[in-house]
Amino acid sequence: MKNLEKEIFDQYKKLGRGSWGKDLMLWKTMYNAFLTQNKEEDLTPLTELMLDVLLSIPKARKEGKPIIMYPFNYEPELLFSMNLEPLMQEVMSVGLAPFHLNEPYIDIANKMGYGDNPTLCNAQRPFIGLITQGAAPIPDLLLYLSTPCNSISASYQVIEHLTGLSAFNIDVPYWAYNQENLYYDDKIMDYMVTQTKNLISWLENNTKQKFDEENFQQTMIRTNEARGYVLEFNDLLKSIPCPMPSISGFFGSFFTMVTRGGTTDAVKTTKWFRDTAAENVKNGIGGVPDEKIRIAWPYTHVFFDQDLLPWLEETYNAVVIMDLLGHYKVLPHDTSTIENCYESLAKGTLDASMVGTLRGPIEYYLEYIINYVRDYKIDAVIFPVHYACKHVYPMARVASEAIREETGVPSLIFGCDSYDSREVTSEAIRGQISEFLTQIVL
Ligand code: SF4
DSSP: OOBSOHHHHHHHHHHTOSOOOGGGHHHHHHHHHHHHHTTTSBOOHHHHHHHHHHHHHHHHHHHTOOEEEEOTTOOOHHHHHTTOEEEETHHHHTTTGGGTTTHHHHHHHHHHTOOOTTTSOTTTHHHHHHHHTTOSOOOSEEEEESOSOHHHHHHHHHHHHHHOOEEEEEOOOSSBSSTTSTTBOTTHHHHHHHHHHHHHHHHHHHSSOOOOHHHHHHHHHHHHHHHHHHHHHHHHTTSSSOSSOTTHHIIIIIIHHHHHTTSHHHHHHHHHHHHHHHHHHHTTOOSSTTOOEEEEEOSOOOTTOTTHHHHHHHHHOEEEEEETTTSOOOOOOOOSSHHHHHHHHHHHHHTSTTHHHHSSOHHHHHHHHHHHHHHTTOSEEEEEEETTOTTHHHHHHHHHHHHHHHHOOOEEEEEEOTTOTTTSOHHHHHHHHHHHIIIIIO
16 A cells, blocks of 8 residues: 555645635644644555545535534434535544643633533533634534433533534433343334434424435445444454454444445445455454454543553553444344334444443443453453543443453453543553553463
8 A cells, every 4th residue: 555645645735725714723723634644654545534524524614515513422324315414523522632632622611610520521521612712613403312421411412502503312222122132122113213203304404405215225225334344344353363453443443434434435444444454364464563462442542642552562562452432333234125224223323332332231231341352362451431431430340340250351440531631641541551461461
């Protein structure tokens, strides 16, 4: 694969010029910084997808296409099928975290009296500060879900109030839709499909776009094609050595599907990740040279420290197989009829990364983590528990005990703010991980 070739780089650079509008100045800075950062890197489908995600917002503005903002726990295929532009909010509010550029906006939210770090999540809270400073892209409509936490709902209600925009909330139920599950409830599918149909009416009423069954079906077919590649990718990561480096699942599966699910770009990117992993397995190549430790990271990344996983790879020859978001587990479904497409969309929402494991009884998560440890031949489990995830502290403790009893694999649980470097520092986090790996795992 060649570097970001000069001709393509110049084309992207040209698109980054001119005025994007006052509220897109910081967004434009992110685009140009990402472009420059990747100038010497290989041009992969993921690089193009990420550049296109950033370009899509000024383009939609120019074309008068309605922009719908939503959090990280929803896939945008329905929006694409209606020719609406999705804006995943965390692209900005979390995308700024590795550079600590989110922290001034966290402080603004604090000064406004909107929560504090342990109370409300800094994955969304900087966006509140960004809005008050005129530095956030303002969409046309808001869409959010009740799961995995109350913090998201609370933040979206504040955004709704600050912007005066209309919002739609999807209520995600607790119970299982498959009959073999102990927690099966036969009302789940109807409940989800009814909400989808209400959402479609709301989108039609609030924009000029119309729902088209054929477009919807084609979009769901593409979604399920990409889901198939992701599942094959997940299986390939069971190989020893793991064929991909630590962050691959997060970007190749989760980020791709949550920003571009339903598009040919997502099909191309997930296929590329699947093919790369397959090629490496065939040639016995590991994502981390001389792999010694296989780590399960069944929660979010420490987003403010983008060097943490490379440090683990270099210092301990340790590969983090997948994080909870990157471990995308939505199955491909039957899309042969429109009703099946509605169900596929609903199942995708119920099984989405993090939502699927955190939306009901703790048994959903315990089953997930024990299978993960067994299937991927894990040596150690690391739970970096984000302060605002108050629901996760007891869950991590119970899960750690269950993992030890069922598999004998040790766990490390530590608290931090995954988005704010000032709460628990990188040094403190590395100190705890080092102690755990050297004294317990190795
Ligand atoms: S990190 Fe925790 S608190 Fe933040 S959005 Fe996710 S589940 Fe909610």
